[in-house]
Amino acid sequence: xxxxxRENILEYSKNPQNKGRLxxxxxxxxDTNPLCGDEVRIELRVDDxxxxxxxxxxxxxxxxxxxxxSMLTEIVKGMxxxxxxxxxxxxxxxxxxxxxxxxxxKCAL
Numbered sequence: 469x470x471x472x473x474r475e476n477i478l479e480y481s482k483n484p485q486n487k488g489r490l491x492x493x494x495x496x497x498x499d500t501n502p503l504c505g506d507e508v509r510i511e512l513r514v515d516d517x518x519x520x521x522x523x524x525x526x527x528x529x530x531x532x533x534x535x536x537x538s539m540l541t542e543i544v545k546g547m548x549x550x551x552x553x554x555x556x557x558x559x560x561x562x563x564x565x566x567x568x569x570x571x572x573x574k575c576a577l
Contacts (some may be wrong), residue, residue, distance in 0.1 A: 474566060475495065475537075476565065477531055477535040477564065477566075478531060478534060479529075479535075480534070480535035480538045480539060481531035481532075481534045481535045481538075482556060484525075484534055484535070484537070484538040484572075485538045485541060485542055486522065486523055486524045486525060486538060486541035486542070486545075487525060487526060487538065488526060489511065489524060489526055490511040490512065490523070490524040492511060492512075492513075493511035493512060493513055493524075494512060494513050494514045495511070495512050495514065495518065495570075496509060496510065496511045496512075497509070497510050498510075501529070501533065501574055501575060503574060504530065504549050504571070504574075504575065505529065505531070506527070506528070506529025506530060506533035506575055507527040507528055507529060508525055508526075508527035508529065508533060508534075508537045509525065509526050509527055510523065510524075510525045510537065510540070510541070510546070511523070511524055511525075511526075512524075514549055516530065517548075518548050518549045518556040519546065519547070519548050519549075520544050520545055520546060520547055520548075520549070520551070520552060521545075522545070523541045523544055523545050525538065525540070525541055527567060530575050531547075532564070532568070532572055532575040532576050533575040535564070536560060536564060536575070536576040536577070539560065539563045539564065540560055543555070543559065543560065543563065557577055560576065560577070561576065563574075564576055
């Protein structure tokens with residue numbers, strides 16, 4: 469089963485969904501993993517009701533960081549900002565589907 473999830477991570481990293489810049493955007497967040505140099509920037513648009521209507525990410529790094537960012541964009545689109553803020557890390561980790569070492573956990577999150 470792990471091999472299916474590993475293939476999924478490789479597929480997302482090679483063919484990411486929602487990768488690029490979103491201009492204009494309402495919110496942006498950028499972070500760097502100082503341990504390995506992964507960089508991710510997430511930009512999103514929110515409608516008047518507080519729902520994420522569009523989201524994109526950009527950055528560089530390992531397959532796990534890029535796949536995770538891509539997966540996150542698919543999870544978050546259509547959620548309210550409050551739901552996004554309350555999103556437990558376990559939901560993203562479940563989507564990734566494999567057990568990660570502490571160093572790789574930082575890449576995914």
